[in-house]
Every structure is written in C-alpha cells, then in structure tokens.
Amino acid sequence: MKPFQIALSFLLMANLCPAQNTPSIVIRFLNGKNGQPIRDKQVTIGLGKGGAVSRDADSEGEIVLDLPNVEPRELRVRPDDYFDCRFKHDQMGPGGLELSYSLDEIISKGIVGDNVCGKVRVLPTPGVLTLYLRPRTFMEGMKL
Numbered sequence: 001m002k003p004f005q006i007a008l009s010f011l012l013m014a015n016l017c018p019a020q021n022t023p024s025i026v027i028r029f030l031n032g033k034n035g036q037p038i039r040d041k042q043v044t045i046g047l048g049k050g051g052a053v054s055r056d057a058d059s060e061g062e063i064v065l066d067l068p069n070v071e072p073r074e075l076r077v078r079p080d081d082y083f084d085c086r087f088k089h090d091q092m093g094p095g096g097l098e099l100s101y102s103l104d105e106i107i108s109k110g111i112v113g114d115n116v117c118g119k120v121r122v123l124p125t126p127g128v129l130t131l132y133l134r135p136r137t138f139m140e141g142m143k144l
Helices: 003-016 092-100 102-107 138-142
Strands: 024-031 041-048 053-058 062-066 074-078 100-102 128-135
Touching: 003 024, 024 041, 024 074, 041 062, 053 062, 074 102, 074 128, 100 102
Parallel strands: 024 128
Antiparallel strands: 024 062, 041 053, 041 074, 074 100
C-alpha cells in the first residue's frame, strides 16, 4: 500500500468507529495486607449527587465505570463485606460513602487510598482509583 492509501484507510476507519465520548475509570481493590486483588466482591458506589449503586468487582478486582455527565465531579466507594483499609476502625453504615474522590483527579493523575492494614502501596495510575481492603476477622464479622 502507498502512504496516501494508508492515510485514507485510517481516516475511513476513524469515521466508521468514532471515539467514545464518555470517559471511564477503573476502581481497583487490593488486599491491604498482601497486595493481591480482591476478586468478585460487591461494593457500593456513589457518583455525584446521584444515589448509590452496587457493583461486583471482576476476577481482577476491578470495576470499570463509565462516567456520563456527573455533577459534582466526585465518587464515593464503600466495600460491603470487607474491612476498608482507609480507616483504623470498622466503618459500618454509610461512613465510607462520605469520603469523596475527585473524578477529574482520578482521570488525570490517579488516586491511591490510604492503607492502614499493611505496608503494601502502589503508585497512582491515571484513570485508576486504587483502594485497599482486607477480609474481616471473625469478631468483626460477628458485629455485622
């Protein structure tokens, strides 16, 4: 193929497959003690002023979330059945949802949540919110 034919092919493909206008982010859940993904667990997510929705993390411990026009541009996350390593004490009820993250900061720089459960720490990745969790102890589970 000649260079102009290659360029024409790319232009045609771009018109047939327009770029997605809705941005998306990844919410990644890691075990705060060992850094392994927390797989197939349900979490509650609040976007902007809208209500909360429950989603399941995939086998890699991730949720891909499309972000339509959300106002205010913030996100709140609460793990439902795991201890949230952002806190020193168990946060029952809506406490974890009150901690908000800027969607614009997640998209541009990435955010890594606090980890009071261990020393595992990853670097921020643009488009990714990383949060640390751990399984509840037997006694913590009894308080549910």
